[in-house]
Amino acid sequence: KTLYKGSGGGASEAGLKIDALYGLRWGTLEVRFHDSGGSDHWQGVPKMPKGSLLLRDLGYFKVGDFQTVAQAESFFLSRLMHHVNVYLDAEGKQEMDLLSHLAAMAENEIQSLKVYIGQKHLFEVRLILQKVPQAVAEHKRHKLKTDKQNKRKNLSGRRLELCCANCYITNIPEEMVADSQIMVLYSLRWIIEILFKAWKSIDGLKEKMNRMKPHRFMCMLYAHMIAALMDTKLVHFFKIESWNLFGFKISELKAFKVLKPFKGQWWKALREADPQLIELILIDIADTFMRLAGKRKYSQREQYCDFYICVKSQT
Template identity: 30%
Template sequence: MHPRQHIKLHIEPGCSCLSSTKINRKNTHLSQIPICTNLRSEVCSRLLKTRDRKPHSYDNNSRTGPDHASVVNDNSRRSGKKTGFIQRQRTVTGAGFAQTVVLGYLANPEATREELHQTAAGAGMTLSTQGLDKRFTPKAAYFLDSLLAEAVTQMVGVIPQAQGLLARFAGVYIADCSQVALPEALAGMFRGNNGEQDAAVKVAVQIEMNSGQLGLWWHDGVVHDQRTGVSAHSLPPGTVRLNDLGFFNLATFAEDERNQVYYFSRYKVGTLVYTTDGMPLDVVKYLKQQGEQGCDLAVQLGADRLPCRLLALPVPPEQVGKRRKRLEETAKRKQQPVSARALALVAWTIYVTNIPREQLSLREAAILGGTRWQIECLFKLWKSSGGLADSRSQDPQRVLCEFYAKLLAVLVAHWLLVVSCWQRLDRSLHRATQVLRKQVLALLNAWTELPLLTRALEQTAAIIRTTCGMSKRHTHPLTFQRWLEVETVDG
C-alpha cells in the first residue's frame, strides 16, 4: 500500500502506533507542536536516509506504485547519506528544501519562482533560481510525499472545552472528500474519477470539532469516498459521525450502533423506509401530509430494518428552486435522469440518526446538520485561499511537488490555528490564516534557534487569538451562535 493511502491521523485515543499531542495553552510551549520538528533537519534527514522500500500498491489491486517510490539508494550505508535527491549537501539540504516550499507556499500560495528563491535564501540555501527549479523532480515529489506521511502521524488538538450543542457529545466528527486535478502525465500515478479526469488526487479529511484534531488521507481520484481512510476505523463511544452523503452506508450505521457511536446523516433518496411495525413508508406521500410542521418519526431503514429516527424539516421556498437546479445540473453532468422522487424531496431537509430524542430535538437537529458546513469551509480555505488545486507551472513533476508542499502547508497552518484560536467558538479560520501568512518570514528567520522559534510562535498565536473573532449576526446567526443557543443537557 502506498504511503499516501494508509497514513492517517488517529481519531481514537490510545493508539500506540501514532504520536498524539493535545495542547493546553496554559501549560504547554508551542515549540512542542509538530511544526517545530517535522520540517527541522532531524526529520528530513531521517526521511532521506537509506531504507529498504518495496513497491507499494495504490489500491486493493496489485498495481505497483509510482516510479519515484524506488529512488532511495539501496547501497547507501552511512546514517547521514542522502538519496539522489540531495547531491550537494553544502548547497541543498532536505530540511532547507522542505522549509522553502512548505513555508514559501504557506506565506503565499501563488509564490513565483523568485519568491521561492528568496525563501530558500532565508532557509540558508545558496543556489540560483534556476538551481532551485531543477530540484522539482520525481525524487523531490517522493521526498515531500514521505515528509507528508511523516507529518500526518502527528495529532494536534486542544483540550476540548465544548459549549452548547457540541458539549452533549464526546466528540463531533465531520468528514468529506475533495478532488484536485493533476496533469495528464501523472495519470499513471493518480487515476482520475471514472474517466472524467485523466489524473486526479482525492483528499479525504476528518475533523473533530471540539478539539480541532484532523485526519488526512490522499488517494487516487477514482477511489470511492467510502474506501478512503476516513472509513478505516471506528469512532470512540459517545461521539457523533456527521458525514456527507458520499459516506451514506447502512452497514456503517449499524456498526456505529453496536459501538455506541451516534450517526447523523442526510437521507439518501431511494433508501427503503419502514414504519416500526414493518410496513413500507412512502416518504414523499408522508411528508406532503405533514405540511410545514416537519416530522420526527421512528422508522426502520433498508432490508435489515435498521431502527433510527427520520427527521424532516421544510426548506424555505427561495431555496427549493436552487436545490432543484443543482440536482438537474448534477444529473446532466453524470448523464443520468432525475427521478420524480428526488425532485419531490428537494422541498425537505431529511436526516436519519440514532441520537435519542431526549438528547437532540428536531430544532436542534437542524443546527447539528448545519455544522457539517464547517468542513466545506475548510476545503474552501485550502483550495481558494491555500491554492491547493492551483499551480503556475506546466511541468507535471513540479505540479506534484507543489501539491504535496501545499498540503503540508495547510496542515502546518491548521496545527497553528488549533493551538492559537480553536477554543474560540467565534473563530474565523480565514482571518486567522491571513494573520499567519504575514508571520511566516519571522518564523523562518527563527527556525534554527528553538528559543527564538518558541517566542515567534507565541507571538503569532497571540496575534491570531486576539484578531480572529467574528462579529455576531442578528438576522442570520452564524454557526457558533446557533451552537450557543442550545443549552447542554446537563445544564
C-alpha cells in the first residue's frame, strides 16, 4: 500500500513532502505531510497576530490568501508567480507588459510600482522588481531547466525570460520597508531551508527509505519529526538567549551538530521528568553552544538570511 504518492515519471512511485510553518519570533513550528506528486500547498492562512508578516515561497502562492492577510491588518511578502497577470489599473483594463518593462531596466536596478493582481476581484499590491546580471539570469535558467527536466515538465518561454529579474509582491508600505530591504527581508525564508538541511543531515530524517509496512513507516516518521522539532525549539531558544544576554550569534547547523551528543542524556532527563537533571543538561548545552556553535565573523553576505534582524526578544 502506498501512503504517499510520488511524482511518477523518472521519480519514485512513492514520495512524501513535509510542509513547515515556522513562527520566527515565537519559535513555533507546525508541520504537515502530503503526497510529493502534488504542488506545495498550505491550506488557508495560519493564525497570526495583527501586524504579523507572512513569508511564502512560490509553491504556496495564492492571491486569495494574500487578500485574507491584508484584510486581517497583517502583511505578506512573496515572489511573483510567473503566470499571474499584472494590471496597472484597478479595473483590469491596462495589463502590464512585465517583460518589456524589465528589458528597459539596467542591471541591478530596483523599481517599485503599485499594481493589481487577481482574476475576478483585482487586488492592489506593491511590486518590487530587481534586474539581475546576465550571469545570474543564466544560472537561474539552468537550475530551472535541470529541476523541471527531472520531473518531465515543460517550461514556458515567459518563465525562462523572467529569470532576468527578482520579482516580489507585498502589502508592506515603502515607508516601513524600503525597496532595497525587501530582498533582505525575503531572504529570511531560507531559514526554513537550513532547518530541513539540519533535519536531514543531522537529525537523520532520510531522503530515501526502504519499503516497509505503513504503520512502521508512520511510527518512524513521527518519531523523527518529534525529535527534530524538539531540537529546533532548543536551538531557537538558545539563539535568542545568547543574543540578548551576550550579543552572541549561534549558527543553526553548528548548533544542531553540537546538540547531537547530548540527545541520550536529554531524552533520559525528559522521560524521568527530573528537573535538576534537565537544568544541568541545559546549562551544559548552553556552554557548549557558546564554545562551538558560534556564527562566523561578519561578512557582506551576512545581511541575508540573518535571523537577528527581526528577532529582538525571547517570547
